[in-house]
Amino acid sequence: MAMTGLDIYKLTPKTNCKECGFPTCMAFSMKVAAGGVEISKCPHMSEEAMAKLSESTTPLMKAVSFGQGETEYKLGGETVLFRHEKTFVNRNRYAVLFSDEMPQEQIDAKLANMKNVHYVRIGEEMKVEIAALQYTGNKASYLALINKVKASGLKVAYMLVCEDLSVLKEALSLVGDEKPIVFGATKDNYQEMVGLAKDSKLLLGVKAAGLEELYELVENIQKLDYKELLLDTGIASVRDAFTNAVQIRRTALKEQDRTFGYPSVVFINELAKGDKFMEIALASLFTMKYGSILVLEDMDYARALPLYGLRQNIFTDPQKPMRVEPKFYPINNPGDNSPVLITVDFALTYFIVSGEVERSKVPTWLGNPDAGGYSVLTAWAAGKLSGSVIAKFIKESDIESKTKCRKLIIPGRVAVLKADIEDGLPGWEVIIGPDEAMHLPKFLRTMEGIN
Amino acid sequence: MERFLVIGERIHCISPVIRQAIADRNSAPILQRAKEQLDAGAVYLDLNIGPAERDGEEVMAWAVRLLQENFDNVPLCLDTANKKAIESGIKVYNRSKGKPIINSADAGPRLGLLEVAAANDAMAIALCAKEGIPTGVEERIMYCTEMLEKAMTLGIDPMDLLFDPLFLVIKGMQDKAQEVLETIRQITEMGLRSNAGLSNVSNGAPKHVRPIIDATYCAMAMQCGLTAAIVNPCDPRLMETIKTCDMIKGNMLYADSYLEL
Amino acid sequence: MAFKTSVQKYSGNVCNLELGTGEKKISLGGQNVIPFYSFDGDTGSGAKIGLEILDIYPDNWVDELKNLYGSAANNAAEWARLVEEKYSPDFICLRLVGADPNGLNKSVEECAALAIEVAKAVKLPLVIAGTQNHEKDLKLFEKVAEVLEGYNVLLLAAVEENYKTIAAAGVTAYKHKVAAESSVDINLAKQLNILINQLEVKSENIVMHVGSAAVGYGFEYVASTIDRIRLAALGQNDKTLQMPIITPVSFDTWNVKEGASTIEDTPEWGDQTERGIAMEISTAVGVIAAGSDAVILRHPRSAQTIRAFLGKLI
Numbered sequence A: 001m002a003m004t005g006l007d008i009y010k011l012t013p014k015t016n017c018k019e020c021g022f023p024t025c026m027a028f029s030m031k032v033a034a035g036g037v038e039i040s041k042c043p044h045m046s047e048e049a050m051a052k053l054s055e056s057t058t059p060l061m062k063a064v065s066f067g068q069g070e071t072e073y074k075l076g077g078e079t080v081l082f083r084h085e086k087t088f089v090n091r092n093r094y095a096v097l098f099s100d101e102m103p104q105e106q107i108d109a110k111l112a113n114m115k116n117v118h119y120v121r122i123g124e125e126m127k128v129e130i131a132a133l134q135y136t137g138n139k140a141s142y143l144a145l146i147n148k149v150k151a152s153g154l155k156v157a158y159m160l161v162c163e164d165l166s167v168l169k170e171a172l173s174l175v176g177d178e179k180p181i182v183f184g185a186t187k188d189n190y191q192e193m194v195g196l197a198k199d200s201k202l203l204l205g206v207k208a209a210g211l212e213e214l215y216e217l218v219e220n221i222q223k224l225d226y227k228e229l230l231l232d233t234g235i236a237s238v239r240d241a242f243t244n245a246v247q248i249r250r251t252a253l254k255e256q257d258r259t260f261g262y263p264s265v266v267f268i269n270e271l272a273k274g275d276k277f278m279e280i281a282l283a284s285l286f287t288m289k290y291g292s293i294l295v296l297e298d299m300d301y302a303r304a305l306p307l308y309g310l311r312q313n314i315f316t317d318p319q320k321p322m323r324v325e326p327k328f329y330p331i332n333n334p335g336d337n338s339p340v341l342i343t344v345d346f347a348l349t350y351f352i353v354s355g356e357v358e359r360s361k362v363p364t365w366l367g368n369p370d371a372g373g374y375s376v377l378t379a380w381a382a383g384k385l386s387g388s389v390i391a392k393f394i395k396e397s398d399i400e401s402k403t404k405c406r407k408l409i410i411p412g413r414v415a416v417l418k419a420d421i422e423d424g425l426p427g428w429e430v431i432i433g434p435d436e437a438m439h440l441p442k443f444l445r446t447m448e449g450i451n
Numbered sequence B: 001m002e003r004f005l006v007i008g009e010r011i012h013c014i015s016p017v018i019r020q021a022i023a024d025r026n027s028a029p030i031l032q033r034a035k036e037q038l039d040a041g042a043v044y045l046d047l048n049i050g051p052a053e054r055d056g057e058e059v060m061a062w063a064v065r066l067l068q069e070n071f072d073n074v075p076l077c078l079d080t081a082n083k084k085a086i087e088s089g090i091k092v093y094n095r096s097k098g099k100p101i102i103n104s105a106d107a108g109p110r111l112g113l114l115e116v117a118a119a120n121d122a123m124a125i126a127l128c129a130k131e132g133i134p135t136g137v138e139e140r141i142m143y144c145t146e147m148l149e150k151a152m153t154l155g156i157d158p159m160d161l162l163f164d165p166l167f168l169v170i171k172g173m174q175d176k177a178q179e180v181l182e183t184i185r186q187i188t189e190m191g192l193r194s195n196a197g198l199s200n201v202s203n204g205a206p207k208h209v210r211p212i213i214d215a216t217y218c219a220m221a222m223q224c225g226l227t228a229a230i231v232n233p234c235d236p237r238l239m240e241t242i243k244t245c246d247m248i249k250g251n252m253l254y255a256d257s258y259l260e261l
Numbered sequence C: 001m002a003f004k005t006s007v008q009k010y011s012g013n014v015c016n017l018e019l020g021t022g023e024k025k026i027s028l029g030g031q032n033v034i035p036f037y038s039f040d041g042d043t044g045s046g047a048k049i050g051l052e053i054l055d056i057y058p059d060n061w062v063d064e065l066k067n068l069y070g071s072a073a074n075n076a077a078e079w080a081r082l083v084e085e086k087y088s089p090d091f092i093c094l095r096l097v098g099a100d101p102n103g104l105n106k107s108v109e110e111c112a113a114l115a116i117e118v119a120k121a122v123k124l125p126l127v128i129a130g131t132q133n134h135e136k137d138l139k140l141f142e143k144v145a146e147v148l149e150g151y152n153v154l155l156l157a158a159v160e161e162n163y164k165t166i167a168a169a170g171v172t173a174y175k176h177k178v179a180a181e182s183s184v185d186i187n188l189a190k191q192l193n194i195l196i197n198q199l200e201v202k203s204e205n206i207v208m209h210v211g212s213a214a215v216g217y218g219f220e221y222v223a224s225t226i227d228r229i230r231l232a233a234l235g236q237n238d239k240t241l242q243m244p245i246i247t248p249v250s251f252d253t254w255n256v257k258e259g260a261s262t263i264e265d266t267p268e269w270g271d272q273t274e275r276g277i278a279m280e281i282s283t284a285v286g287v288i289a290a291g292s293d294a295v296i297l298r299h300p301r302s303a304q305t306i307r308a309f310l311g312k313l314i
């Protein structure tokens, strides 16, 4: 955030000594803000003021990273509190919690779930990104747990949840090369923890009782010149954790205080207390508002489907339309007699249309030519959904080999394209579909002669 | 961002009707002008009682009560050079709808009004002038910073000051128009709020042209960052322009009927 | 330096609106902060939860729900009573899908008769949802408003094409509340409110339905629309956007693949009901966190979770 003349003025000695060549400190400050003169022209600026000024050019919220290679992820670096102002840049990541006191079957089950929940949705790979490994007192089992997760073949980053320095050192000897997150520093151990994290620039979790203590602790850690931090929102209560998540983000971005300019971690597993649906509710809340790493008890499709969908939506660029890949999608297992339906590649339109086609239960080939990611009418107006575009799309796809049916249904709103398409596609019958997607089920069922 | 602040100018002792009404303590004409302006979209009303050297304290208190009692504590701009009158007006002022605005302090003889503002937690219009007409952007900004510094030592929140670059009549001083706009731009860049006394900019121009000059000048000033103006809210062209600028600047959300609000 | 809580004060607030009558009437809105930001100010009435029932047997619903409601689902009044007694939501949403001209096309008289039966069977406030067919809804709401006079229900929803009749009949003549539907178009949301205000309908009688989508399905448009509406209402004190917001979450979440696909279709996804509930919960939390003052849900388990969730944040 650039500083205004007023902000800079507050840092001057306000003596109007004129040595800078300006009549007043205010006039000087204003010129500095406008970029017309260097701040160093005032010989009376305090060290602290200079530091503040140079800080003002660094981002309010630091972008940090963890993991290595395929499992490397970035967090933080956000610049706004609401996504309509500017894109949220680094999506939150989901972790699953393991601990040394868990029975082997439970660990195996979680690992199996993590393997199972791994899919691609609109070009994005969806999976658990982090294994959170919690130490509760049994070192041998803890190290065995780490080895087990490591041997599982899962591509995950690690978060070592362990405050015991000696255990942590041994754990790091196992996975230290993979740049795990170390969690975490407390007011009692932070010096040693920083010592441990600093060499390999490991992301260091910071944990305290309440925001005041957390703030103080971060200040102390920063004094040790360490700034690869991840702030814990605490587990005292849901209300506190949410307040803390909001306050941390707001203190950084609105109050422009970089002490809290770091991403946060929320131990949702602790807050939800074993209630899976509550875990989904809380994970949704912290995905919307300011959680950077969300630790869950487990990951299955009931959790993944809503959470990854929500995350994908919240972290899209508000300026850029979300698009689905232009191609033919088989809906309701279409065969070589199923009709062809055309819509656009704007994700919202595509999803609504595909949802309605699914609801109709009529086997259909749903195609979306490259229409620039616009809605039907916008694409048409921009010339991106024309008769020739559709004809070309049909020809270039292999749809003519997939179905013998030559019925092509187009959106009712672009009925004018019928003749153009038929000119370009001899042998096809263009049928005008309904104006609204919600009328598709009835339309398709009537057309196919089903009840 | 904040909506543009429209201050209605029509309760002014320069008008014979108002002057007479004040002299007679006749409320009807004053209330009528207040109602017209509020209906037309004014947020604050300017209350100019003139120099009122003799009975200023009594007049101001009477008029503040009169307007606030009749119009749900409408926020007011207390407009007089008489410091005592301003103090007596603030004494009876109800601030539930907004702080009183003192109109106006300057960098010269009226600098003391900033102290009144500080002592009473009031806002103030701060005219970027000392004696006579400032000669250019630099001089205006110098006065601006002088007043700002004074205000800050008095403990006034800079956001409680509306810096007025001193708008000048176009006809005769056309060459100054750009200076005024540039001053607003610089005031805005400093993170400060500004005000325009738009009433006189079109003086002397043909009657049908005046609203066009007023509205256009206001629009250009808003683009430079102007945050408030003392205007005639009963001028529909001007009010439509202000609303449209507010909408384009994102200070309010668009709806087809936005002009009707 | 010590930590100082960051506080944001707003000049505007959300209107307070009452729904229903008697001991179980509810309030929507009243807050002057973003949801759950109690450190900023007054969080108002808190979000309210409604359960959805239909005027016809819910053939398309998951079996688990049909079993849960059993034969009660054959009769809307009985169904409503069961919902009230067993699941005590804040309100019941009676959805008149049977009136849809593309479906059973039941007459408005038949629907109105059923609505009054439901109203008599329960003490909870009612939200009456129409068919989304503008012409049919116009007639439907006119009739339903008439027979339900005195129950102070919410008519969901009026759109640009039919708001005049629905607002006039619903609010002016029979003293109900009207929801203005704007399909993720913030300028239309504002415009509809202005138009309804211009019919001499006060803001305290209007609810906004600004559009809904399941998470994963363009939900960001819904979230940002609500964010922007709330910021305008609170920050810019925009009186034309200070009405409470209702979001019929279940109308979407059970239709998207994640909630609609059966275990036979997608065995790897596991139990369908569980997925449906999960989608419903996630979407509900999403709109509530953005600023929705009421949500309509389908599964009692979802309602129970959202209630517990809200309890943890107050």
Ligand code: SF4
Binding pocket: A012, A013, A014, A015, A016, A017, A018, A019, A020, A021, A022, A023, A024, A025, A026, A028, A029, A041, A042, A043, A044, A045
């Ligand atoms: S040199 Fe520094 S202290 Fe002196 S007037 Fe300039 S800004 Fe102020």
